[in-house]
Amino acid sequence: MPRITTIGFDADDTLWHNERFFRMTEARFSALLADHTAPDHLADRLLAAERRNLGRYGFGIKGFVLSMIETALDVTGDRVPGHVIRGIVEAGQEMLEHPIELLPHAREAIEALAPDYRIILVTKGDLLDQERKLAQSGLGELFDAIEIVSDKTPGAYARIFDSHGNGVERGLMAGNSMKSDVLPMIAAGGHGVFVPHGVEWALEAAEPPRAEPRFHELPHLGGLADLIATLN
Missing domain, CATH: 1.10.150.240 (Putative phosphatase; domain 2)
Structure with missing residues (x-):
């Protein structure tokens, strides 16, 4: 690959x-x-x-x-x-108005990868609210690009990774939603890493594509840098 x-x-x-x-x-x-x-x-x-x-x-x-x-x-x-x-x-x-609370390993995972990879934030939802949360998180300066989209589709991922990278086939998306972060990224031709969260919205649930070689799963973001090193 x-x-x-x-x-x-x-x-x-x-x-x-x-x-x-x-x-x-x-x-x-x-x-x-x-x-x-x-x-x-x-x-x-x-x-x-x-x-x-x-x-x-x-x-x-x-x-x-x-x-x-x-x-x-x-x-x-x-x-x-x-x-x-x-x-x-x-x-x-x-x-x-709720304050932002970072999840374990979030900042460390981004900082570990930033020197060697282009790093993109890809999120969906209300523009003002997502901008507020990003500003409060203190992570904004770590990203090379920020994309706030109305929905996460294979076409959206193809456009984003073409615009900010070397194409979606050289991209990897990490997130907690099988339906939004993993499946459409794999359908577009990239890697999808499922990082489950303890609370899942029913409308984001989907079956994992375990036979797909570009599907990966981690218990937390702390293992992401090692996974990518193995894939490369």
Whole structure:
């Protein structure tokens, strides 16, 4: 295989905590609607709304808040109390202000690879929120390029690694989402490294392509430099 020259990193739940704040907010949402529906039913309705709305709102907190409001209207027959809507909005605002907490090995992994490879941040979601998180992370100066995209597709990876590297076939993408970070990167012709996180959003789950030689899995980013050295 061609030598790897460009490394892409996902951001949310690869470099810093993110999904756990969604789950905390979902628990708060359930408490707000406890008098109207059972938690399991509410969770199913919310997930269905998120799935429907991805094409409308994209990924991120703002779309999540709108999906919660839509779900609250649905489960109450459009009679949701005003204080519930206010509680949902306030929960979303708190998510947008939550401080960033780096995951173990995140900075060290980037710093170990930066002298010998081009390093790219490839993340998706709301532009302002992703820019905020990157600024608070203190990692921004370590990247040679930053790409915030509406979705991660094979075409998006091909464009990014052509623009900032020597082509996607010489690229590697590391992230916690099988569906967004690994499978489309491999489909584009590059390497995908799955670094699982303890909390997984159901809409990002997918089966790993274990027979694919460009698929790799690590328990954490601390082993990434050694893996790439082995591949090269």
